Amino acid sequence: MLERIPSIRKAPDEEYYVPGHRTCAGCGPALAYRLTAKAAGPNTIFIGPTGCMYVANTSYGCGPWRVPWIHAQITNGGAVASGIEAAFKVLARKKKYQGEIPHVIVFAGDGGAVDIGLQALSGMLYRGHDVLFICYDNESYANTGIQTSPTTPYGAWTTFTPAGPAVPEGKKLFPKDNPKVVAHGHPELKYLATASIGWPVDLMNKVRKGLNAEGPAYLHIQAPCPKGWQFPPNKTIEMAKLAVQTGMFQLYEYENGEYKLSVKMEERKPVAEYLKLQKRFAHLQPEHIEKLQAFVDARCAEVGITVPAVASAR
């Protein structure tokens, strides 16, 4: 059992995601990786589907993990993890493996979890493999140079949804809500939560809860991407916090059919305060922002965030 981490001060010193990786300066997903590895500890195996957290981390012929790591295709993180988990189970049973059964964690991007990798994720959850599947959500196909994915927000500029006179808002669709896709159709699922790199202790504890659960767990981590969202790299944490404070991203655990909110919100900031700091939204017109605000209000209500959006005084 991995114990609860009470505070930043009490978080373990040991790093299992060490310095030396080609991720962007200020990369949100890299921080998510570091916190995940720290929480999971030494008895862990990572599966890395193709995406920034594969390509940037393993350039070239090396990698920053102190625990075993194996590449998976962008398509098949869940299936590869299923095989690894099953192997340890049977090898231990047949006395071909001596030792503690390791934690198995898939660390997939939104493409590798929500889009092309969704089938493998769903299969893994359905079959009940004891694996923690983490989606680090940087809200685009980032490694290929920032293209829209199903989690890219409405109105975001990507290289596949550029704004132009014929398509003034850039991306026209609203994002797929993968935690909800996962939550409602997988009877073997043992733990489901969302997390943010803006709340590192909460994130690490959710990793631990997911690993402690005997069976499949899904953790959806929002991780801002300075390259793709087009903000300066020192603003990564601010962006993560604003996403939650505006309700663009909601932090919760889902247990027994109920959403348990992870941060208490006294007030909610309007999405405009978040959008204006990111160049990917620079082209939006007031009507687009209104449309997005209405969408966010509805999603917040769904999980029980009832405070209205109010512009802050400053």
Next chain:
Amino acid sequence: MGKVRRISGCVAAANAVKLADVDVICSYPIRPYTGIMSELARMVADGELDAEFIHGEGEHAQLSVVYGASAAGARTFTGSSGVGVTYAFEVYSPISGERLPVQMAIGDRTLDPPGDFGSEHTDAECCRDQGWIQGWASTQQEVLDMHLIYYRVGEDPRVMLPQFVCQDGYYITHILGEVDIPDPSQVKEFLPPYKNHHVLDPKNPMIIGAQIEPAMGPPLQYQRYQAMQAVGQVLREAHEEFARIFGRRYDPFLEEYLTEDAEVVIFGQGAHMVTAKAVAARLRNLGEKVGVVRLRTFRPFPTEEIRRRMSRFKAIGVLDNSVNFGISCNGGVLLSELRAALYDFGDKVKTVGFVAGLGGEVVTHDEFYRMFRKIQEIAKTGKVEQTAYWLPFEL
């Protein structure tokens, strides 16, 4: 000696998997290989085999599951047919590239269209250059034996490559044949336990499958090439050992039938070669110098063996039971590759292709008869007027 039973190719394959004490199996249903998995599921349910039996959500998942399991140190098994084989295509190269000796049974089936369950080698042949050892059996006994031999060869430290064991759908998968099922103790002697070189283990952490710079491309690919190059010798040794322990001897590369003084032969692989042999025998009764050469190992293609042993014939007809639209010489892969292997003997030995049995249709005795006649004609005239014939339309 084990006991002789009359079983299908599917059940033969399942018995091999059980004898190999496989740890992780991943299934997905598609005719005609499905029976292998049903039989294994039964064995697991009845407690005859201790393995994780995972229902993949598709063939892509099947290959992905065994990729992970093999990297974690398990002996693995999967299988498929037809469009299932091609659906998994992405994962073949990662498996051979990470040098994971997983094994896959193929019960051949056409790709769609035609919507058809019949056998064609097109499915497995599509994957021919992905770094997998591939061979076709022609009897139910050979299916069982080939599965065991391929585990041993694939897991040899000099090789460490995945394997396809192919059997023609329906013909072998579904028809019963006499199979001598070996004793587990014999298998134990023949097949050492699977040992992965770079297993996933937190006590000895490794990074598997990192990105590289282009400069590392040539050496990495060359290393995989060298592994494939090593297969021939390891196959030879394995067949020797197999003959010693089980008393059944196969030529690892080419089965020659009535070839001793043959002037012309039919070359091909899989179930239909059984019919070809029967036709050759009848022609021998008429005093004609005809024979059959059956390819047993398709990958690596036994170029040297073919050059050494087949350049002595006057003419060779090549049966391709697959579609290869637009391929050189209008035949199939076997024709192209055989022609390429024998290129330097071009004046001495003539080759001609036959495409037959598509969609799983029978290749009849009469069709083989016509093929032999065509080859004989070429041997006599020394002229190849058409590089390949599609049966029954063109011959």
Next chain:
Amino acid sequence: MSTGSNLFAEPGLQQITVWARGVVMNKDARDIVVALAEAAAREGKYVQAWENYVDLPDRVYVPVRAYARISTDPIESKYIYENETPDIIILVEETLVKGVPVLRGLRKGGVLVVNTRRSPEEILSFLGDTGNLETLVTVDASSLSTAVTTLSGAEGATDATGIGAGIAAPLAGAVVKATGIVSLENLAAVVKNPEAMRRGYELARVTRLETKGAAQEVAVSAGELLKQLPFAGTVPSPVSENEGMVTGNWRMQRPVLDQEACTSCDTCWIYCPDSCITRTDEGPTFNLKYCKGCGICEEVCPSGAISLVPELNFKD
């Protein structure tokens, strides 16, 4: 059976290599090579401009390269995808002189153009052995224009924002001053900000140096790489740091601690994406071998105890 290099020599060919920082400046790097190539094409030259594929996908602050080739004759080395022996090297940002092997392969009589407000002497002090370098050009291009950050035009697509609106223009102007590789008029015709280009030309400070000559580097052969290659390329995990990707030279600004102000709250420590902060009783220490200078630690510190200082203010 290798042929001598002279057989393939292209005497009329000039190689131009631009170094920049990923994402925030790679558009400007691309603009410099495109602008010079377009201007040379107007003069009837054979040209080629492209980005270094191995440096892509670019990451924020990673050193990246863009290349141009300008030749009096058809370019036969078109698909040799790196400029192995540049004649002209341009640094879009000054800290690239520190810890990045920018002069590698430079040909005899080579030219280096640096965007900096610092003196040539100061820049030279960071370069160490200047080998074949004959001309150093310094120009404060950043004071004449601002870098354009855009994803448009990446991955071989069309750049919708135009060429030479940012600091590319004054830097290209400085190149012309030192080399005359194209005429100022032709360059002015292709950049969006010809005014900044002319100012770059005027302000560029040209320093002639004595060339010292450089030892020829011998690349590791493929055969040697094959011998060194572990099974399937699988490598052991690092023990404490990944020596295969040292990122300290990405840093343009260095975090510095004001110990007095620090309350040892560990906030900076928990948020560093690069695991570059160690917490001690005296507050955080920074692992400068890997710190990319992202500035998150400064930004999250509740007590204002960390400040970011330009990297070239430090000799180490």
